[in-house]
Amino acid sequence: MxxxxxxxxxxxxxxxxxxxxxxxxxxxxxxxxxxxxxxxxxxxxxxxxxxxxxxxxxxxxxxxxxxxxxxxxxxxxxxxxxxxxxxxxxxxxxxxxxxxxxxxxxxxxxxxxxGTWMKLSPCSHSKHKQPLVSKKVIIPIVVGTGIFILSFLLFMFSYRWRQRKILDLKVWPLRISYSELVDATDGFSEANLIGISSFGSIYKGILKNGTDIAVKVLNLQDENALQTFNRECNVLKRVRHRNVIKIISTCSNLEFKALVLPFMSNGSLGRWLYPEGGDECKLNLADRLRIAKEIAQGMQYLHHHFFVQVIHCDLKPNNVLLGDDMTPCVADFGITKLLFGNSMNSFTSTNALNGSIGYIAPVGGMDSTKGDVYSYGVLLLELLTRRRPIDDMFVEGINLPKWVGMNFPNKITEVVDNNLLRDVNESDLSVVLSCLTQFMQVGLACTRELPQERPNMMEIAERLEKIAMTFLGTRSLQLPIDILSFLESTNGRKNTELGNDENWSTSTS
Missing domain, CATH: 3.80.10.10 (Ribonuclease Inhibitor)
Structure with missing residues (x-):
């Protein structure tokens, strides 16, 4: 040492x-x-x-x-x-x-x-005087009447029963046994398989207390599985943000390793953008703008407010999960990198290239937060255009950001998802296009070729919040918002608050 x-x-x-x-x-x-x-x-x-x-x-x-x-x-x-x-x-x-x-x-x-706090047993030699009555539990110090003893026992029984029903990181046990996970997932049956990630399979489960969970079982045949398990544990166990997936528990032995996560009933953002069977995307304009804004807030937390700086390295719609109320959560930290000051720690993957094709920055790669910014920019443009970055139309050096840039801002109607314009009256079109233009401008700024020219996630989150408040008002925090009611509340409003900030201007040459 x-x-x-x-x-x-x-x-x-x-x-x-x-x-x-x-x-x-x-x-x-x-x-x-x-x-x-x-x-x-x-x-x-x-x-x-x-x-x-x-x-x-x-x-x-x-x-x-x-x-x-x-x-x-x-x-x-x-x-x-x-x-x-x-x-x-x-x-x-x-x-x-x-x-x-x-x-x-x-x-x-x-x-x-x-000790005298956190429900610890009192110390017989404690320097602090122990109160006769605790705020949470009545501690019998004198044998009383039978009625008092019976009341105390009934109170303790009901209290512990309520505690078992609460899904809270502060009181949840550190480990759930393998047998409990087997029971919850019906033996990890194929019927409960809800997804396959880079390093394992994900199953839906129901614990005995009725809590829905998602169990991510690592494929230990993969030589990187242990590092993946380690990374996700170290990142997720300290997460305290509504837009980043939290860890409930872990289960680990020499032959089995799994993460127990909250079950996100609405699946991935990718599933909503591209429904199976060719169905129409049901996300309206307000939905997409709110989701984009909250993803930015989650990434801002990881980049600027977490106990270490977290680089996700694989931000894309399939790695954003939606809860019961459509709240987005950034998930899948299997190839995450952590930064301590200016030094990358040992969690760094040995792979030369991390991330998914189409979301990887052309310059600067994924070794810094600016790589995540580029991926976020692609995701934002994908939300607005509903075009995958690996679409067959992108050939001969043209990618999603370049295609949008070539049509921005004069031909924005040729790139935006038709579903967002289908029912808009001609008199309201300018309001909607102004909103789309502002968000698209952020996406293009995030996907600039040089990393130093891209904004950071703190600037992005602040910008999107300002745009959302301008066009959607306080109702942007509610889902779903019908596009017609949105137009009624914003019809005729001029975009005087945002201006054309030079930092967000986009060259289309």
């Missing part, structure tokens, strides 16, 4: 290490991210870790660590997240420092821990 002074991230999770946590970690003075989870590390947590003054995130979960949690963890000013769950730790946990901001799932599975 003494030779790793400049290292910023160490991730050896999901291995078979069986040793004490090396005290020499303290020599990695620039370390920001430490993940030793899902191993067999034993012994106490070395107090020398507190010497890592730049540490932001530490994950020691699912090991065999013993002893007390070093009190100094609560005094580390830089530490933002800590996960000590599923170990054999004992002693008091004080609500100080990082422990004041984490949820109870990060210390679950340590039966010897005690």
């Amino acid at each position: 003494s030779q790793m002074v400049m290292v910023q991230a160490i991730d050896v999770s999901l291995n078979k290490f069986s040793t004490e946590v090396p005290a020499s970690l303290s020599s990695c003075t620039n370390l920001q991210y430490l993940n030793l989870s899902w191993n067999s590390f034993y012994g106490p947590i070395p107090t020398s870790i507190i010497e890592l003054k730049n540490l932001l995130d530490i994950d020691l979960s699912n090991n065999n660590l013993l002893g007390a949690i070093p009190m100094a963890f609560g005094e580390m000013k830089t530490l933002q997240h800590i996960n000590l769950s599923s170990n054999k730790l004992t002693g008091e946990v004080l609500e100080e420092g990082v422990f004041a901001t984490i949820d109870e799932s990060t210390i679950m599975g340590n039966l010897g821990l005690c």
Whole structure:
């Protein structure tokens, strides 16, 4: 470790290490991210870790660590997240420092821990006076009458029953057993197969409490499957955004690895754009604009507001899932890359080229957030034109962005999806075309050839929010919105708020 002074991230999770946590970690003075989870590390947590003054995130979960949690963890000013769950730790946990901001799932599975918060058992030697009555649970300290005891037992029974019905990351168990998944998916039957991804199969399941789930089973014959599992676990377990898919649980052993995700009843955005059997696309203008705006907000979160910078690397309609209320969620993080400062961590795929044909940036590839911006721009243009980027019409160096650019803005009616214009009156056409032009302009800016000329996702999300509010008003947050009511509310409105920002102008030469 003494030779790793400049290292910023160490991730050896999901291995078979069986040793004490090396005290020499303290020599990695620039370390920001430490993940030793899902191993067999034993012994106490070395107090020398507190010497890592730049540490932001530490994950020691699912090991065999013993002893007390070093009190100094609560005094580390830089530490933002800590996960000590599923170990054999004992002693008091004080609500100080990082422990004041984490949820109870990060210390679950340590039966010897005690304290005055997170439903922990009270410590007999606690410095804090234990209240006689808790806000959530009445703790009997004096044997009372039979009526009092019976009331308490009934209360506890009903409380635990309600808790089992709640699907919440803060109280959901860290693992669901293999047998539970077998029961939920009817033995991973073909009838429950709902999709096949790059690294595995996805099944619909129903847990015993009635919760619908999607189970992504990794194909362990693929040499990259373990890395894929590791990547998705590390990204999704900390997600807190309505437009990014969340992880419910994992199931992992030597022969089986699966992610348990919420079931998205409306399937993928790709399925809605291109229905089976040649049916018409049922997404109206308001639907498509809202979906585009919320995808941008999810990507903004991953690029600018997550604990590390996440590069999705494969953003496309089939990797955007729609929930019961048509809320879009960015999904499938199998080839994701994580950035710590300016350094790419070990999750980087060994493949020379990542992503899907048609969505990969021609310059800059997918190694930076600007690669995701390009993919998003293609997705946005695809939403407006309903043309796949691999359509047979794109030949001899012409692709979707170039085709739209050649017709923008004077021939926009020749590229936009006819379904969006079919029932529009001639008197209302200019309003609709103005709206489409503004969104199409964003898509073209995102697909500029040089990465440095593309906007970032924060700028894109802000721009789309402004456009949506201008044309749809506050009703843009509701689905579905009939195109005629949209026209009634915006008929005659001039686009005076947006102007022609030079940063968003598009050359069509």
